[in-house]
Structure formats: structure tokens, C-alpha cells
Amino acid sequence: MHTTPKPAGESGPVAQAPAHVRAISPYRAGKPIEELAREYGLDPDRIVKLASNENPLGVPVSAQEAIAAAARDLGRYPDSNGFALKALLAQRHRVPAEWITLGNGSNDILELAARAFLQPGLGSIYAEHAFAVYALATQAIGGRHVVVPARELGHDLEAMAAAVDDSTRIVFVANPNNPTGTFLAAARIEAFLEAVPERVAVVLDEAYTEYLPPELRADSAAWVRRHPNLIVSRTLSKAYGLAGLRVGYAIAREGITDLLNRLRQPFNVNSLALAAAQAVLNDEAYLARSYALNRRGLEQLQSAFSTMQLRFVPSYANFVLVEVGDADAVYAALLRQGVIVRPVSNYGLPRWLRVSVGLPEENVRFIDALSQALRPQSLRPASSASPEPERSNPQVRSAAGP
Numbered sequence: 001m002h003t004t005p006k007p008a009g010e011s012g013p014v015a016q017a018p019a020h021v022r023a024i025s026p027y028r029a030g031k032p033i034e035e036l037a038r039e040y041g042l043d044p045d046r047i048v049k050l051a052s053n054e055n056p057l058g059v060p061v062s063a064q065e066a067i068a069a070a071a072r073d074l075g076r077y078p079d080s081n082g083f084a085l086k087a088l089l090a091q092r093h094r095v096p097a098e099w100i101t102l103g104n105g106s107n108d109i110l111e112l113a114a115r116a117f118l119q120p121g122l123g124s125i126y127a128e129h130a131f132a133v134y135a136l137a138t139q140a141i142g143g144r145h146v147v148v149p150a151r152e153l154g155h156d157l158e159a160m161a162a163a164v165d166d167s168t169r170i171v172f173v174a175n176p177n178n179p180t181g182t183f184l185a186a187a188r189i190e191a192f193l194e195a196v197p198e199r200v201a202v203v204l205d206e207a208y209t210e211y212l213p214p215e216l217r218a219d220s221a222a223w224v225r226r227h228p229n230l231i232v233s234r235t236l237s238k239a240y241g242l243a244g245l246r247v248g249y250a251i252a253r254e255g256i257t258d259l260l261n262r263l264r265q266p267f268n269v270n271s272l273a274l275a276a277a278q279a280v281l282n283d284e285a286y287l288a289r290s291y292a293l294n295r296r297g298l299e300q301l302q303s304a305f306s307t308m309q310l311r312f313v314p315s316y317a318n319f320v321l322v323e324v325g326d327a328d329a330v331y332a333a334l335l336r337q338g339v340i341v342r343p344v345s346n347y348g349l350p351r352w353l354r355v356s357v358g359l360p361e362e363n364v365r366f367i368d369a370l371s372q373a374l375r376p377q378s379l380r381p382a383s384s385a386s387p388e389p390e391r392s393n394p395q396v397r398s399a400a401g402p
């Protein structure tokens with residue numbers, strides 16, 4: 001039987017929800033391939049998605065095999081303590097297993113850290129144009145936000161340290177940063193850690209560290225040894241190719257690790273993720289291929305931008321931020337050609353697009369589509385971008401259209 005839903009009352013639970021929860025602006029994820037295919041009537045196999053900093057090599061075979069084997073045991077709960085994975089990570093980083101917290105993606109780690117140290121009225125500090133989850137995690141708790149203006153699109157660590165006051169409980173630093181791709185050398189991080197009072201937690205988010213040239217990679221576990229207030233966050237979503245499985249981890253001293261583990265869900269990392277993570281951490285060949293492919297792709301993209309006389313931020317990660325002018329219009333013109341990148345106006349960068357490094361041929365598709373999109377006649381105002389297929393484009397299937 002059908003009944004008409006009653007209108008939500010002024011006094012219903014939604015209206016009663018805490019103001020800081022109602023004020024959350026949802027995370028804007030990269031557009032899924034299937035969604036673009038549906039909306040524009042495109043063949044999903046011809047769509048190129050360079051929008052979420054995913055690994056273009058796809059899930060490693062070593063992980064696929066581990067997942068297939070672990071699938072037989074899915075009737076049981078995962079190991080709540082992730083014993084084997086923590087042991088492997090502890091050995092890699094030469095720290096006790098008691099210093100490792102596993103997360104459902106490193107996003108989980110960032111949220112656990114915010115929940116461990118923030119409460120309404122107490123605040124976090126992060127940089128302008130820094131990763132959106134720092135704001136979200138703070139907002140979810142009703143914490144105060146202090147956003148420190150960027151310097152040349154990167155973190156201004158001196159200003160961030162100077163912004164610490166009595167209400168500061170946590171500082172988020174992304175190195176390299178997303179969406180800008182900027183990097184802070186080890187000496188600057190060390191000076192920052194010295195400057196921040198020990199009572200303030202510092203989260204050093206190193207989601208892209210595996211993409212750094214070896215000479216720039218820091219031994220961040222050694223920093224944890226020297227700084228009991230430091231939480232280093234890592235992920236297996238990027239260079240290790242497991243974005244869909246959701247695995248990340250933190251390295252921090254016992255006291256902090258104990259707090260994070262009390263807050264986490266008892267089974268926050270699922271059985272398939274635990275198995276795949278161990279496999280890929282032992283798959284040096286995959287990591288080496290990821291790194292090499294990314295170096296080559298960065299060069300390919302950045303040299304194309306130079307040729308096209310587009311300004312870009314030299315990247316230390318697996319994506320490049322490029323200035324295109326009316327980014328929403330260029331984004332829409334790329335979508336019409338079956339290429340998905342990421343607009344970053346929500347990061348205060350309305351003239352820029354972030355493009356993830358793809359396979360060489362995907363990068364070419366993007367570069368060609370961008371050249372096409374930047375021709376004046378292909379830019380319709382973003383607001384009137386109709387989901388009409390481009391007839392002249394061979395990638396596009398004709399469709400009934402929504």
C-alpha cells in the first residue's frame with residue numbers, strides 16, 4: 001500500500017540535528033565512469049577517468065590472488081587486531097606493532113585522529129587548498145577551523161606553527177598535498193615539528209609518499225620516535241593500487257595508538273583488504289611499475305602543458321594541477337569528450353583542474369581532449385552544458401539521452 005510521505009516537520013530529527021552536522025558540505029568525489037556513461041550516452045569502455053588519483057595499473061595481480069583465497073573465509077569476521085598486517089608494517093617501518101593503527105582507508109585514520117583530540121570549541125589547523133577531509137573531519141565534531149593561507153599554493157608551515165593557540169588540538173599537514181601536488185622538504189617538516197608544542201597532535205598525511213623520488217622520501221617513523229605528538233598517515237589506495245578496498249594506517253606512539261584503537265570500529269578493515277594489503281606490500285615489482293609509470297606520465301602531462309602554455313604546479317604526486325581559465329566550462333567540455341578530471345573550485349581554485357596521471361594512451365586522450373576543449377567555440381557556459389552527445393566525436397555512441 002502506498003501512502004504519501006508526510007512533510008518533514010520543523011521539529012523532526014533533521015531540524016534537531018546539531019548545527020555543525022547540518023552545516024557539513026558533502027565531499028565531492030570524482031565522477032564515476034558509469035554515471036558519465038549514463039548521463040551523456042557514452043560507451044563506458046571509451047571513457048577515461050583521471051579524476052580520483054587512482055592507480056592506472058589497476059589492482060595488482062598479487063592482491064587479486066590474495067583476495068580470491070581470502071574470499072573463501074568471508075563467513076568469518078576479520079582479525080580485529082589485524083595481527084599479520086601490523087606485523088608486516090611494523091617490520092617495514094622498524095617500529096613496534098603497538099605503534100600501528102589500521103584504517104578503513106587512511107580517511108578513517110584522519111577521522112579517528114580528529115575524534116580523538118577535538119571537541120566543540122577546540123580546533124584544528126590546516127592549510128588553504130589542503131585535502132578536503134581535514135575540514136570535514138573537524139566539522140563533523142563541531143571543532144573550530146583555522147585555515148592558514150597558502151604560500152605559492154603550498155603549506156606555509158611557519159604560519160601554521162604560529163597559528164597554534166590554547167584551543168588548538170590538532171594540525172593536519174599533507175605532504176605531498178592534494179590537490180596541489182606541492183611538497184615540503186624533510187628539513188622544513190623537522191623545523192615545524194620542533195616548533196609545534198608537544199601537547200598538540202600533528203597528523204602528517206603521506207598518501208603520496210611512494211611517488212616521491214627516493215632521495216626526497218623521509219624516514220617518517222624516525223620522526224615519530226622523536227615526536228610523541230606525531231601521527232603519520234599512509235594509504236594503500238594510491239601507489240599500491242587498492243583504492244576500492246579501503247586500507248590505510250597510522251604510525252604513532254603507544255598512547256595515541258591506544259586512543260585511536262579505542263575509537264575505531266572493531267572490524268574497520270575487512271578480510272579481503274587485510275589479505276590484499278599484505279600481498280601488495282610484498283609486491284615490489286608492482287610498486288616499481290607504479291612509480292615508473294607515474295614518472296613518465298607526469299613528464300608527459302607537464303610537457304604538454306608547457307607546449308600549450310598552460311600554467312601548472314610541478315607535481316610530486318600522481319596528479320597535476322593545471323590552470324585552464326574557466327575550469328567548470330573546460331571540465332564540461334572534457335566530459336562531452338568522455339574524459340573525466342577533477343574541478344577544484346571547492347578548494348578555492350576555480351581556474352584550475354586536477355588531472356590524475358593515467359596510462360600513456362589515457363594521458364594522450366586527455367591532452368587531445370584538452371586542446372579541443374580550449375578552442376573558444378567548444379566552451380559553452382558550464383550552466384548550459386547539455387548532456388547532448390557530440391555527433392562529430394567517434395568516441396560517442398548515439399543515445400536516446402536523458
Ligand SMILES: *Cc1c(COP(=O)(O)O)cnc(C)c1O
Nearest residue numbers: 105106107131178207235237248
Ligand atoms: C587520497 C588521499 C587520502 C586518502 O585516501 P584513502 O583512500 O582514504 O586512504 C588521504 N590523504 C590525501 C592527501 C589523499 O589525497
